[in-house]
Amino acid sequence: MVKKIENVTLVGTGILGAQIAMLAANAGYKTTAYDPISNAFTATYKKLYADLKEKGVNPLIPWESWETCRDAVLQETDLGKAVRDADLVIEAVPENIELKNKVFAELGQKTPAGAILASNSSSLPISKMEVSSGRPENCLNIHFYFPLQGVNMVDIMGGTKTTSEVMQAGYDWIISLGCVPLKVNKEILGFCFNNVWRAIKRQVLYTWGNGFVDFRDADRGWCIFTKMKEGPFALMDKVGLDVVYDIEMSYYNDSKDPKDFPPDALLKMIKRGELGVKSGKGFYTYPNPEFLDPSFLNPKIAGK
Numbered sequence: 267m268v269k270k271i272e273n274v275t276l277v278g279t280g281i282l283g284a285q286i287a288m289l290a291a292n293a294g295y296k297t298t299a300y301d302p303i304s305n306a307f308t309a310t311y312k313k314l315y316a317d318l319k320e321k322g323v324n325p326l327i328p329w330e331s332w333e334t335c336r337d338a339v340l341q342e343t344d345l346g347k348a349v350r351d352a353d354l355v356i357e358a359v360p361e362n363i364e365l366k367n368k369v370f371a372e373l374g375q376k377t378p379a380g381a382i383l384a385s386n387s388s389s390l391p392i393s394k395m396e397v398s399s400g401r402p403e404n405c406l407n408i409h410f411y412f413p414l415q416g417v418n419m420v421d422i423m424g425g426t427k428t429t430s431e432v433m434q435a436g437y438d439w440i441i442s443l444g445c446v447p448l449k450v451n452k453e454i455l456g457f458c459f460n461n462v463w464r465a466i467k468r469q470v471l472y473t474w475g476n477g478f479v480d481f482r483d484a485d486r487g488w489c490i491f492t493k494m495k496e497g498p499f500a501l502m503d504k505v506g507l508d509v510v511y512d513i514e515m516s517y518y519n520d521s522k523d524p525k526d527f528p529p530d531a532l533l534k535m536i537k538r539g540e541l542g543v544k545s546g547k548g549f550y551t552y553p554n555p556e557f558l559d560p561s562f563l564n565p566k567i568a569g570k
Contacts, residue, residue, distance in 0.1 A: 268380065271354045273298070273352050273354075274295045277359060278300070278386075279299045279307040281314070282412075283307075288327060288339070289443045291339050292443075296351075301341070301343065305341060311336050317553065323415050323416070326415070349376050349377045353378075355373055355381055357373070357384070361388060361509060361512035363394055366395050370395045370398040375400075382436065383401070383406075385405075388513045389457075389513050392406055396426065396427065403427045407425075408436055409457055412504065419445065419447075420447055420448065421448050423458075468517075471528060482556075484497060485497025485500055489557070490563060502542065504543050507549075
């Protein structure tokens with residue numbers, strides 16, 4: 267029998283880990299954010315707050331509740347203490363299978379016997395980590411997008427031995443946050459929506475990385491067609507270009523298809539420290555990226 271979820275721990279406080287922690291705290295869960303770097307959650311929180319304010323976003327958590335949610339998240343640099351009483355643990359560490367397996371092995375040793383162990387991986391199925399935990403029946407994928415910005419859908423997928431009770435508990439927990447679960451019935455790399463997004467991302471990286479188009483025009487076309495405020499390259503900046511590269515390599519390592527290998531131009535940007543929003547420069551420069559200027563989609567304004 268699965269214990270009722272009351273205590274939630276996030277392992278990793280990057281862009282998504284911090285958002286999930288905020289959502290859990292907002293929903294009334296006792297929430298702990300683990301990171302080996304002291305006050306890492308606070309640092310990410312400040313970046314998120316500044317970025318969404320600059321963009322004029324109406325976030326999923328009302329602005330007046332942000333500080334309350336932030337203060338409700340307990341920050342911990344000791345993993346054992348962070349997961350000691352956890353009912354649900356979500357790892358949100360970089361997209362590296364060796365690192366994730368190391369984390370799951372530690373979680374299997376340090377969490378209560380009935381705790382649910384979830385991965386927020388953007389592409390890797392839980393079947394690649396479940397054995398390390400020693401309790402595959404309690405493992406699943408719970409993958410978030412940009413919930414605080416209103417992209418409140420969440421992929422959920424089980425592994426080879428995940429019980430129906432664990433899947434249901436995860437499904438219900440996602441709903442309790444004010445998010446929409448996207449259930450995957452059988453294992454697929456990239457889950458539900460992220461599989462679709464990945465196809466778009468791969469193609470625009472190919473056309474830009476091989477010199478066919480300027481990334482700005484790819485974003486302009488996307489924004490005009492979809493009526494969204496951000497194009498694929500702006501979205502990749504938000505995710506972090508190092509994270510994007512690791513995700514693309516996950517697909518390549520699975521398929522060995524040369525078409526899946528990310529362009530060299532992307533790796534060169536990463537080596538220059540151009541990681542996107544978190545470093546202040548990626549495809550665009552932050553905190554005032556040009557795609558927010560009205561002239562970006564209106565040549566008449568630019569020509570005045």
